[in-house]
Amino acid sequence: MPTYRELFSIPEFRVLFVNRCVVMLSVAASGLALGTITYRATGSPVLTALAMFGGPLVSLVASQLLLASSDSVRPRTALMWQMAAPAVANGLQAVPGMPWQGRFALLAIPYVVNAMFSGTQWVVVRDVVPEGSFVLARSALNLAVGGMQVVGYGLGGLALLWLSPRDLFLVAALADAACLVNVRLGLRDRPARGRGAGNVVRCTVRVNRALLGSAVTRPLYVAMWVPNGLVVGAEALYVPYGHGPVAGYLFAAAAAGMMLGDLVVGRFVPHRLRDRLIGPLRITLAAPYLLLLLAPPPAVTVVVAFVASVGYAASLPLQERLFAHTDAAVHGQAMGLYGTGLMVWQAVGALIGGLVATAVSPAHAMGAMAVASVVVTAANTPGLRRSAPQPELSASARPSS
Incomplete structure (x- = not known):
């Protein structure tokens, strides 16, 4: 049976694991910052909740049209896009005087990109780890998510005692940029698994229909x-x-x-x-x-x-x-x-x-x-x-x- 030691001896898996941890810290920091700013601007608990947790609704719409991109784009390129989108969005969120409506528009950017490539990471994991090790690898990444959510929200809450929400956005943007560099330098370039031909929207609808049918x-x-x-x-x-x-x-x-x-x-x-x-x-x-x-x-x-x-x-x-x-x-x-x-x-x-x-x-x-x-x-x-x-x-x- 494979062990965690064997898993972490694989350089590319270490890159994916570190990125998973840092991304969760970025998500926690940017979510707290956006929720804080939205509540100060609107006083609305509903809008605050949507600011922090409403992003997946954007992914739902985008995934119905663009999900086939997970197989039609080279995996390393797709993962780099997933890091670049939140880096840009969080950087723009730090611009002073941004209205809360504009912040919601920026919130949508990383979720649209993530919807396009949401399955790419798991395909890369399956390629990187030995046969029979996927469940162990998935469990390790799940542990990273759970642990870093606790750490990220805890550190983010403490950071707000000394930093402004704008500063938290900058921290999140830097974390995403570091992940982008880590993916570019740490992962081998692989060909797309899909055939790469045809309309992405049409392919997405066809495959979703086949899977659910x-x-x-x-x-x-x-x-x-x-x-x-x-x-x-x-x-x-x-x-x-x-x-x-x-x-x-x-x-x-x-x-x-x-x-x-x-x-x-x-x-x-x-x-x-x-x-x-x-x-x-x-x-x-x-x-x-x-x-x-x-x-x-x-x-x-x-x-x-x-x-x-x-x-x-x-x-x-x-x-x-x-x-x-x-x-x-x-x-x-x-x-x-x-x-x-x-x-x-x-x-x-x-x-x-x-x-x-x-x-x-x-x-x-x-x-x-x-x-x-x-x-x-x-x-x-x-x-x-x-x-x-x-x-x-x-x-x-x-x-x-």
Whole structure:
């Protein structure tokens, strides 16, 4: 079984890992800066929330038209564009006197570019690491995201005590520029995986339709999108459920559980067993929240959040299946569609959870979201069997030639 030491001995993977960490710091710094400026200018909590977390809505629209670029552009070039766009946008955000409407327009730039190339990084990861190491590599990058989100928002909050939001934008722009140089110097140039011919919009629509229309790959997307999104709807109620420090404990517990799941499944669970754990992990993601229907004390809910979040690790073997059942020429678009759909369903889940919480208590709403997640997982199980690995035949059972 591959180890983290073997993984980090690969120079190109180290480049990708470092970039992932620095990019998350940049995202946290620029998000806090934009949210602070927007709230000062408008006094609107809604606009502030959109400034910090509304960017994925731009990616949703752009990905429906431009996602095929993930396979039609040379990977290193695509990753450089992904670094250059936020560097330029954050640099312009630091211009004094920029109206908040203009800041929203600048916010869209990196999300449009990211939508075009959102699957490229995972194709490069698959090319860089040895066969059978993708799940370990993905788990390492997931750990980087979780850890650096905590560090980034913490450092960003402290930095605002001494720096202005404009200074934070400059820090973010410099971080993005450093990542751009790191990609250019640290990654080998590779040819595009796609054929490079034809209209990008037409190709995007055609491949998206094929992926979502397939009886094999559609259940994979449902499994990776919908149950996760519904549980995120439960997590979106942490603040109304636990006022003050309790909400912080819940978010911290959920992040710790997710990181533990990625670490154990990615590093210590063999490939065959990983695939068999998809069902149990999907149930683990939601079932603990059913206890919220009994309105337990907050200390129990913290444990629930930790245990449930381990179930997010089911996405690792599900991504393995997705690669196995898609053509290599569209792997970038397949993974880009996964990432975009995940963000959309997280937003949908948060909206549904908020609506349910207007009718019942936050605790009962969280339990209701868990029920919905379990129901979707159960209903999708027959479809997932179509993508399950076929058991290898023993020598005596193989057909004779």
